[in-house]
Amino acid sequence: MNPQFVVDGLVAGAMIGLGAIGVTLTYSILRFANFAHGEFITAGAYAALALSGLLGAFVGSVPVGDFSFGWNVLLAVPLAILVTGGLAILLDAILFGVLRAKASAVIILVIASFGASMALRSLLEFVFTSQPAYFTNELQIAVRFGWGLRATPDQLLMLAATLVLILAVHLLMTKTQVGRRMRAVSENPALARLSGIDVRGVVRTAWFLGGGLAAAAGIMAGLLVQIRPYMGFDLLLPLFAAAILGGIGSVPGAVLGGIVVGLCEALAVQTVGAEWRAAVAFLILTLVLLLRPQGLLGRARS
Amino acid sequence: MIEILGYAAFFLTIALSYAVIALGLNVQWGQTGLFNVGVAGFVGIGAYASAILTAPDAADRIGGFALPIPLGWVAAFAAAALASLALGWLTIRLRADYLAIATFGFAVTVQLAALNLEPLTGGPFGLGFIPRPFNGFAGDPLVFGLLNLALVALVLAFVWWVLERLVRSPWGRVLKAVREDEEAARALGKPVTRFRLQAFAIGGGIMGLGGALQAHFIGFIAPENYLPTLTFQVWTMLVVGGAGNNLGAVVGSVVVWGLWSGSSFLIGAAVDPADQARAAALQIVLIGVALCLILVLRPKGLLAEVLTHHRRPAGAQAQDRPATR
Amino acid sequence: MSVSQRPSSATPPILEVRGLVAGYEESLPIVRGIDLDVSPGEIVAVLGPNGAGKSTFVKAVAGVVPTFGGRVSLRGRDVTARPAHLRVSDGLAFVPQTENIFASLTILENLRLCAGILPAALRQPRIDAAFAMFPDLGSRPNLVAGALSGGQRQMLATARALIVDPAVLILDEPSAGLSPKLVHDVFETLERVRETGVAILLVEQNVRAALSIADRGVVLAEGRLRHAAPAAELRADPNLGALFLGSYDHAEATP
Numbered sequence: 001m002n003p004q005f006v007v008d009g010l011v012a013g014a015m016i017g018l019g020a021i022g023v024t025l026t027y028s029i030l031r032f033a034n035f036a037h038g039e040f041i042t043a044g045a046y047a048a049l050a051l052s053g054l055l056g057a058f059v060g061s062v063p064v065g066d067f068s069f070g071w072n073v074l075l076a077v078p079l080a081i082l083v084t085g086g087l088a089i090l091l092d093a094i095l096f097g098v099l100r101a102k103a104s105a106v107i108i109l110v111i112a113s114f115g116a117s118m119a120l121r122s123l124l125e126f127v128f129t130s131q132p133a134y135f136t137n138e139l140q141i142a143v144r145f146g147w148g149l150r151a152t153p154d155q156l157l158m159l160a161a162t163l164v165l166i167l168a169v170h171l172l173m174t175k176t177q178v179g180r181r182m183r184a185v186s187e188n189p190a191l192a193r194l195s196g197i198d199v200r201g202v203v204r205t206a207w208f209l210g211g212g213l214a215a216a217a218g219i220m221a222g223l224l225v226q227i228r229p230y231m232g233f234d235l236l237l238p239l240f241a242a243a244i245l246g247g248i249g250s251v252p253g254a255v256l257g258g259i260v261v262g263l264c265e266a267l268a269v270q271t272v273g274a275e276w277r278a279a280v281a282f283l284i285l286t287l288v289l290l291l292r293p294q295g296l297l298g299r300a301r302s
Numbered sequence: 303m304i305e306i307l308g309y310a311a312f313f314l315t316i317a318l319s320y321a322v323i324a325l326g327l328n329v330q331w332g333q334t335g336l337f338n339v340g341v342a343g344f345v346g347i348g349a350y351a352s353a354i355l356t357a358p359d360a361a362d363r364i365g366g367f368a369l370p371i372p373l374g375w376v377a378a379f380a381a382a383a384l385a386s387l388a389l390g391w392l393t394i395r396l397r398a399d400y401l402a403i404a405t406f407g408f409a410v411t412v413q414l415a416a417l418n419l420e421p422l423t424g425g426p427f428g429l430g431f432i433p434r435p436f437n438g439f440a441g442d443p444l445v446f447g448l449l450n451l452a453l454v455a456l457v458l459a460f461v462w463w464v465l466e467r468l469v470r471s472p473w474g475r476v477l478k479a480v481r482e483d484e485e486a487a488r489a490l491g492k493p494v495t496r497f498r499l500q501a502f503a504i505g506g507g508i509m510g511l512g513g514a515l516q517a518h519f520i521g522f523i524a525p526e527n528y529l530p531t532l533t534f535q536v537w538t539m540l541v542v543g544g545a546g547n548n549l550g551a552v553v554g555s556v557v558v559w560g561l562w563s564g565s566s567f568l569i570g571a572a573v574d575p576a577d578q579a580r581a582a583a584l585q586i587v588l589i590g591v592a593l594c595l596i597l598v599l600r601p602k603g604l605l606a607e608v609l610t611h612h613r614r615p616a617g618a619q620a621q622d623r624p625a626t627r
Numbered sequence: 628m629s630v631s632q633r634p635s636s637a638t639p640p641i642l643e644v645r646g647l648v649a650g651y652e653e654s655l656p657i658v659r660g661i662d663l664d665v666s667p668g669e670i671v672a673v674l675g676p677n678g679a680g681k682s683t684f685v686k687a688v689a690g691v692v693p694t695f696g697g698r699v700s701l702r703g704r705d706v707t708a709r710p711a712h713l714r715v716s717d718g719l720a721f722v723p724q725t726e727n728i729f730a731s732l733t734i735l736e737n738l739r740l741c742a743g744i745l746p747a748a749l750r751q752p753r754i755d756a757a758f759a760m761f762p763d764l765g766s767r768p769n770l771v772a773g774a775l776s777g778g779q780r781q782m783l784a785t786a787r788a789l790i791v792d793p794a795v796l797i798l799d800e801p802s803a804g805l806s807p808k809l810v811h812d813v814f815e816t817l818e819r820v821r822e823t824g825v826a827i828l829l830v831e832q833n834v835r836a837a838l839s840i841a842d843r844g845v846v847l848a849e850g851r852l853r854h855a856a857p858a859a860e861l862r863a864d865p866n867l868g869a870l871f872l873g874s875y876d877h878a879e880a881t882p
Contacts, residue, residue, distance in 0.1 A: 033399040035339070035406070098598050107337045110399050111537060112597045114339060118534050119590025125583040180732065180740045187731050190691060191723065196715035196744040196791060229583075233530070237410055240403045275418045282407035286392060289404060293396050 003147055005266040011155045013262020014162035019217040019235060020242035020254035021169055022210030028186040028249035029206040032109040037214060039120040040084055041232030044215025045222040046128055048080035052135060066153040068138040077219055081212040088211025089204050091116060125229035132226040158220050165216060166255050173251050182206055186249055241281040245288045247298020256296060304444055311447035318454045319515040321555035324539045325461055325548060326508030332546035334501040335481055337402045341509060341536045343409030346416060346528035347385055348378035348510025349517040350423055353432045364421050371433055375514050382510020383503045390502040395495055416525040428524025432517050450519055457515060461508055462548055477501055538593050544603020640664035641702055641826045642795045648696035649687030656695055657683040659850035670827040672837040675847035681830045685797045689721035690714045702794060716744050720793035724800040727784035730773030734764050734783060737772050741790045757786040778809035785816060796820060797828045802836060814840050838862045
């Protein structure tokens with residue numbers, strides 16, 4: 001067996017893990033499965049594409065070092081993260097927040113997220129068309145390691161960036177007041193309120209974080225593959241599988257779950273064939289629900 | 303005139319086959335409060351099961367047993383019901399939205415299987431030559447159309463009648479009790495999980511039957527018929543009609559299918575062919591926004607109050623139940 | 628302690644409730660017009676039969692149950708429209724009956740979380756003060772709170788509420804589910820808290836224990852205040868038992 005699937009799987013898994021952190025955070029704080037999360041990924045990628053196009057006029061788009069993209073893309077990343085985080089907050093303000101205020105059942109929120117997913121995705125398709133788009137047309141030469149392994153400089157940068165982001169989120173959740181507040185609200189919103197915490201503020205923070213991380217994952221997917229209106233929706237099942245495999249509410253779990261899903265997908269591509277990739281996440285999901293519904297790092301409850 | 307009549311029959315036949323699917327979803331969601339995001343998967347399973355069993359033999363494919371159409375419909379119901387049973391058994395005891403995620407994954411996988419199991423499903427090219435009821439009258443489109451409309455309406459009426467009987471049966475009363483107060487039903491020793499599982503399987507089976515109806519009416523199926531857009535359409539039909547009442551599901555299906563095909567027709571006629579894909583995207587945006595608006599402004603459905611001023615929509619209680627914790 | 632030790636009516640009340648109407652549905656209020664004053668350093672026990680609205684009453688004061696009429700004032704300021712989380716910074720702390728700690732956070736994290744609304748310079752001193760008051764908690768700050776026993780949980784819940792240095796502390800059935808020894812410990816703690824000038828509003832089923840530390844008792848029935856008396860007087864009342872059969876107010880209402 002060609003060990004290259006480990007590199008491919010790790011890169012894909014890192015991306016899935018980033019997206020799954022957002023799923024697990026919003027799920028544990030808002031208590032519903034947000035089917036529009038995939039569209040945050042897509043929106044983030046398109047936001048970065050549009051912004052990098054704009055910035056290209058000022059800073060040019062000559063590739064930086066060995067990477068395939070220029071400063072215009074690098075500068076667009078933080079902006080796209082902000083925009084997508086803002087989009088998530090906006091969607092909560094005009095849709096989910098209104099439904100929560102009316103004390104709607106969880107499932108109504110899930111249906112609404114389904115409708116929002118459809119609308120957002122089609123809106124992006126309307127604006128950007130269904131033609132695939134790319135951040136750059138530059139080709140890259142892969143770096144070879146031992147054992148027949150190879151990776152492009154872009155892939156290595158993605159891995160490093162993911163590692164930094166994951167570490168940052170982990171520290172945020174465990175060491176800061178913002179993180180403690182999010183954990184408190186996810187465990188018991190009523191008690192959080194009685195502890196002087198503005199729950200609505202925490203909810204906005206969670207949306208912003210989830211949307212921002214989704215944008216980061218979307219930009220990675222866009223750099224490594226391509227940007228399409230369905231890119232996020234197609235990632236939704238792997239994201240859910242990763243979040244549930246890791247244990248809902250657990251940030252390290254989401255990352256671990258993402259890497260497992262990414263590796264399994266890469267292995268399946270090599271052994272079974274690329275056309276069955278999308279079924280891997282469903283298989284993993286089925287196994288987790290069958291054997292350990294609380295997930296690898298989750299607490300047993302519900 | 304005859305052309306318009308023929309088109310009306312065609313339109314209504316499709317709309318009523320959607321109504322069958324919406325009735326299936328209504329059993330799961332409206333009557334039982336179970337959220338299925340994989341409607342397209344169950345519809346697809348039914349369509350393919352019936353098509354494979356009834357289509358004539360073909361050299362390059364497994365299947366093609368040329369069985370009678372009614373047998374295909376029974377198989378469609380059974381296959382989709384079994385799939386629902388398996389999926390429900392896996393997730394129904396867990397959080398409410400785990401079922402949603404699992405059904406979503408199921409639909410993705412069914413579509414993938416339809417695309418890749420080429421020897422069985424025809425792969426991306428789909429399955430043709432699915433026998434059409436009353437094919438002997440195909441020479442006269444109007445008669446053919448009206449006969450098919452009558453057949454689909456008959457199946458719809460039969461499903462409706464069975465469901466109304468079920469709701470009034472002891473089984474339906476337990477289901478109602480489960481919906482209104484799960485703890486109390488449990489305390490009375492009712493096997494709550496088994497009742498919900500049965501309802502989920504029956505609903506899934508009806509969706510499969512609906513899928514088979516459509517397949518046999520059109521005579522051709524392909525994987526792209528069973529994308530999440532289908533799930534979204536059926537949900538919109540149920541939400542517009544008002545979950546929990548069968549009349550709402552049927553009226554919602556006709557109204558939403560009318561809007562959908564009407565706006566598609568307008569786009570086809572008025573928009574430059576180069577821009578039609580984008581216009582179609584805008585169409586989905588509008589319907590998605592409309593669905594969200596209905597959920598926010600009229601969560602019991604647009605038609606529920608008009609249609610059921612004398613009885614309370616059964617879905618109301620299901621929606622009041624907190625789903626987790 | 629004797630009744631005369633209580634703050635006299637000359638001390639202005641720190642918590643003033645006037646005509647409070649509250650519940651979960653406006654058409655069906657559970658609290659139907661209650662007046663109550665509590666002064667600094669005073670312990671008031673809220674008593675009454677099951678379903679009298681005791682718990683709903685204190686939750687409405689804390690802002691977690693919707694209020695449909697009347698007024699709640701804290702330090703002379705109307706807080707009726709303030710959401711629950713802002714009433715905490717106004718000086719009102721509430722300890723719910725169950726799920727009153729964050730089980731997935733450590734002891735220290737529980738306290739730090741609640742100290743978050745204080746100015747930065749005050750946080751550590753308040754946490755130190757809490758650990759000084761509850762040495763049991765201070766000895767293992769990094770223990771996950773979910774691992775604590777029932778009595779320790781009640782301690783942490785009280786410490787959690789006190790961390791913001793509230794003017795009014797409200798406890799909903801703090802003795803529920805605890806052994807007599809632990810009930811004694813909890814109530815002893817409340818006496819110490821009272822000595823720092825905090826006003827305490829205490830909902831209790833354990834009437835004898837509550838009246839042993841309270842200055843006054845108020846009896847609720849059907850969402851209304853039926854009787855208010857010094858604790859000593861209630862303790863001596865032979866009809867006290869009847870209170871919880873729901874017949875006490877009935878006997879009073881019939882001349």
